[in-house]
Amino acid sequence: MKATSDRFVGNAREALADGRLQAALNNFTHTFPEKRRLVVDAVPEFDRLRDIGIGIKTHVLDNLDFYLERFEARVIEAGGTVHWCRDAAEARARILELCQAAGARTVTKSKSMVGEEIAINEHLEANGLEAIETDLGEYIIQIRGESPSHILVPAIHLSGEEIAGTFKEKHGDLPPDRELNEPEAILREARAVLREKFLAADVGLTGANMLIAETGSAVVVTNEGNADLIMTLPRTHIVLASIEKVLPTLEDAATLLRLLSRSATGQDISAYTTFATGPRRENEPDGPQDFHVVLLDNGRSRMLNGDFREMLRCIRCGACLNHCPVYAGIGGHAYGWVYSGPMGSVLTPNLLGAKEAADLPNASTFCGKCQEICPMRIPLPDMMRRLREAQFTGGGPAAKGRPFLRLWARLARHPGLYHRVMALGIGAMRLLAGKRGRFRRLPLATGWTGPRDLPAPEGRTFQAQWAERRRSGR
Numbered sequence: 418m419k420a421t422s423d424r425f426v427g428n429a430r431e432a433l434a435d436g437r438l439q440a441a442l443n444n445f446t447h448t449f450p451e452k453r454r455l456v457v458d459a460v461p462e463f464d465r466l467r468d469i470g471i472g473i474k475t476h477v478l479d480n481l482d483f484y485l486e487r488f489e490a491r492v493i494e495a496g497g498t499v500h501w502c503r504d505a506a507e508a509r510a511r512i513l514e515l516c517q518a519a520g521a522r523t524v525t526k527s528k529s530m531v532g533e534e535i536a537i538n539e540h541l542e543a544n545g546l547e548a549i550e551t552d553l554g555e556y557i558i559q560i561r562g563e564s565p566s567h568i569l570v571p572a573i574h575l576s577g578e579e580i581a582g583t584f585k586e587k588h589g590d591l592p593p594d595r596e597l598n599e600p601e602a603i604l605r606e607a608r609a610v611l612r613e614k615f616l617a618a619d620v621g622l623t624g625a626n627m628l629i630a631e632t633g634s635a636v637v638v639t640n641e642g643n644a645d646l647i648m649t650l651p652r653t654h655i656v657l658a659s660i661e662k663v664l665p666t667l668e669d670a671a672t673l674l675r676l677l678s679r680s681a682t683g684q685d686i687s688a689y690t691t692f693a694t695g696p697r698r699e700n701e702p703d704g705p706q707d708f709h710v711v712l713l714d715n716g717r718s719r720m721l722n723g724d725f726r727e728m729l730r731c732i733r734c735g736a737c738l739n740h741c742p743v744y745a746g747i748g749g750h751a752y753g754w755v756y757s758g759p760m761g762s763v764l765t766p767n768l769l770g771a772k773e774a775a776d777l778p779n780a781s782t783f784c785g786k787c788q789e790i791c792p793m794r795i796p797l798p799d800m801m802r803r804l805r806e807a808q809f810t811g812g813g814p815a816a817k818g819r820p821f822l823r824l825w826a827r828l829a830r831h832p833g834l835y836h837r838v839m840a841l842g843i844g845a846m847r848l849l850a851g852k853r854g855r856f857r858r859l860p861l862a863t864g865w866t867g868p869r870d871l872p873a874p875e876g877r878t879f880q881a882q883w884a885e886r887r888r889s890g891r
């Protein structure tokens with residue numbers, strides 16, 4: 418997936434003006450937070466679980482090399498192979514080699530954000546392989562030639578009508594007058610089309626929500642069961658996962674699973690949670706003949722030793738997206754790369770570089786909701802603030818406001834003058850706003866007034882009201 422994070426402001430403007438997208442987002446951002454609230458309220462020990470989960474992830478990050486080596490040893494004992502990849506190019510090349518060694522023509526895939534991160538589909542297709550997404554949302558956006566707009570619900574930006582239209586256009590061998598008005602009909606059609614692909618696949622490529630060091634297992638969580646078919650039907654199963662996904666024990670995985678599904682989709686538990694350990698054994702009826710794990714670093718080691726280490730606790734639940742007012746307004750495509758919302762605003766600059774994602778840390782109101790609901794209590798606002806500081810000192814977009822801040826600071830050093838200027842400014846704004854009491858457009862605040870009106874200030878300044886209260890002894 419090509420990064421366009423540097424076009425965030427333009428992307429956001431387009432998203433705000435897109436009525437269909439706004440309707441889809443409005444629907445989604447009201448349902449997910451409510452579902453989460455209900456299931457979390459039903460677990461009185463949820464906060465205690467968060468503490469335990471944070472403890473597990475912190476311990477892993479402190480001992481990452483140890484647990485990764487233990488994981489590799491267990492995978493080998495189970496008959497599999499681990500491939501260590503420093504960056505996206507290495508991971509792409511290794512996966513292609515494995516597919517070619519398996520004589521693959523068709524590769525079935527389950528949803529994997531790391532797969533998006535390294536653009537594996539594009540690479541396989543460019544080398545003559547057919548890579549098929551089998552998660553319904555991912556399949557829909559794949560045939561539309563789009564990227565995911567949410568890390569969990571990739572097609573959340575689309576209406577049922579748009580999806581039906583896409584199916585009619587892309588499944589050209591089916592009767593054109595078939596009914597696709599109901600979600601069940603769309604689902605039935607996707608299932609029939611994908612069934613052929615499941616059966617034809619030579620290689621199955623999955624992500625992993627967790628890797629278990631004590632058993633060498635990859636844990637894959639879905640609600641559709643597609644990953645289970647990918648793991649069992651093809652001859653070769655390749656797991657693609659980033660290094661911070663490793664956990665010490667199965668018990669640790671059980672703790673994080675309780676946090677993950679509740680935070681992600683508002684479910685007590687996802688429909689399918691599968692533990693894949695090595696290739697098929699002699700007495701087993703199904704499973705792959707070859708089992709590979711491609712372990713990707715791609716900048717995580719650098720993060721481990723820096724200010725953004727805590728971001729590696731992220732379990733990709735998507736809760737920070739679902740509760741973010743900025744994401745709710747613009748959706749995921751505006752962020753221009755794989756990761757969106759508050760977690761994307763921190764992760765993307767770390768993985769792609771601050772220049773590529775310069776505006777993302779500014780895509781926050783700092784309301785603090787993301788940190789409040791994050792099951793790993795990742796200090797996302799603090800991290801965005803740190804990225805803004807780095808931009809400011811490094812002369813990035815945040816530094817554009819420097820002359821204005823300098824003027825403000827000079828003024829604030831003289832309280833009497835400051836109060837007078839503020840009182841004058843407020844009076845002038847009230848006059849200019851007139852009877853409407855709001856501005857459609859303000860020359861020095863077009864970023865604010867482009868998508869919304871700015872209400873004119875009401876009453877007097879805070880300082881004037883405060884001074885009056887003191888004078889009257891209230």
Ligand code: SF4
Pocket residue numbers: 680730731732733734735736737738760787790791792793794795
């Ligand atoms: S940052 Fe927190 S809330 Fe956001 S996806 Fe990661 S774990 Fe979930």
